[in-house]
Amino acid sequence: MHELGIAEELLRAILPQAERHGAKRITRVSLRIGVLRAVVADNLSFLFEHVARGTIAEGALLAIEEEPVVVACPACGARSGAQMVVLECPACGAEGIGLSGGDNLQIVDFDIDD
């Protein structure tokens, strides 16, 4: 249920910006969400629809792009994508790799009717 807090934060972030641009309606919001944030896209869309009711974002579509986990290997220098945390470099098998992506929760852009 942590998607509810995220939906509220998202609305709070975009409404003032949309108003500054003279928006009559927000029609689409594009997000990039790291898989480590454990956000269920359907839950977030459902809850956003709920919190946006009665605002200019009512009915806006959430376009959610998943950001994969990225691991960086100090041994071979490879940066590899993964669907979850891994402990060995997918390229050379070395241990001691570092995590370098997959935990973002970003608003990329949004569409308005002005």
Added chain:
Amino acid sequence: MGNVTIPVGQAVQQSAEAEAESLKALFDGHRLLAINLVSSPGSGKTTLIEALIGALSGRKRIAVIEGDIETDIDAARIRKHGVQVRQITTRSSCHIPPFMLREALAHIDLSVVDLLFVENVGNLVCPAEIPLGEDVRVVALSVTEGDEKPLKYPLIFRTSSLLAVTKIDLLPYVRFDVGNVETAARAINPGIGIFRLSAQTGEGISAFADRLAALHDRKASL
């Protein structure tokens, strides 16, 4: 009238982060060390705080904020130790939001506090997302929970600077490899400091208390 795309490129939770910044300024103003203690329910957070109050007695002045969805059972336990304590009941919220922490802090005299423990709602997901302006985030993991937890809940291990492996007196009775936990936690967060603790036997408690005291010494001397 037309359709326009507005570029944003900002984190969703920027407003929560701004609230956390203002809490940080409050803590810094009092030169106190704020510790956000996170874990699943039942990992022994309250018991750990009680043990630390004992270990730091006479050295550091402690205050505790207890976060739970319901009841003030934990605050009542802490109050017996004679430190300032305030209970937050979050009701529907699965974490302590910054504004609730601020309201609770209005009931604490921060000018006589060195270490502020904020015991978050028991949950390995939501508290990871919400910064409270803390200096130190401690994630507690008890040996009865399973050693795969850092891989299943990586965000909370990534955003914590210390890991307290609790209830190690139970290690002979459970299948739990502390080495696995340490390897996984360091893969997710190479700088994480790891302590093996038992509030029952007292093992590791003084070392952990010393680390927190040293962090406060360093902050107070800045």
